[in-house]
Amino acid sequence: DAKTTQPNSMESNEEEPVHLPCNHSTISGTDYIHWYRQLPSQGPEYVIHGLTSNVNNRMASLAIAEDRKSSTLILHRATLRDAAVYYCILRDKGLGSGSRLTFGEGTQLTVNP
């Protein structure tokens, strides 16, 4: 199964952009790239996902490398509430082949006031 690699931790200052990297060099053509985050004492929360093209939503942007072997989650203006563990995971399209998920170790994002 394809795995992801993320830095253990990153720090940012409030109201500055944050770029969270993820490597997935063994990604298959049918894997979507999903990002979730987990605040303390809560379940993971969906952030964004994409396949090949860059994606934007109200929470973040996802930049996917042309070869799809890496991606970057971009928080445009970090707030204290963005402090969490961010997980980059791969999700198969699930066209009858199952939908096993591979969570990375996650990146602990600290946001300084």
Added chain:
Amino acid sequence: EAQVTQNPRYLITVTGKKLTVTCSQNMNHEYMSWYRQDPGLGLRQIYYSMNVEVTDKGDVPEGYKVSRKEKRNFPLILESPSPNQTSLYFCASSLSSRTGVSYEQYFGPGTRLTVT
């Protein structure tokens, strides 16, 4: 409100005493899944279900059972719990992909299980 609920939220039990953790979703999702989370190991998938009566093993299925008799419910069963199953458990659900579209997963609040 769209949500995934789990019960109980906290449970302390003894080795060998069968237990069930319930999971229910109100979003008519086909796909449901169970994860465990342990320090230093991240989230690992235990079992998942693509639809009613369809279940499959994840990465760490040993010592667990699941069933999917109804679309909304996906209970996790520990027939004979052991201390190494002490963990934080999460249930999740999503729409199931049929056309190559990938959907977000909704996670429950978690069940903290301690087996002594």
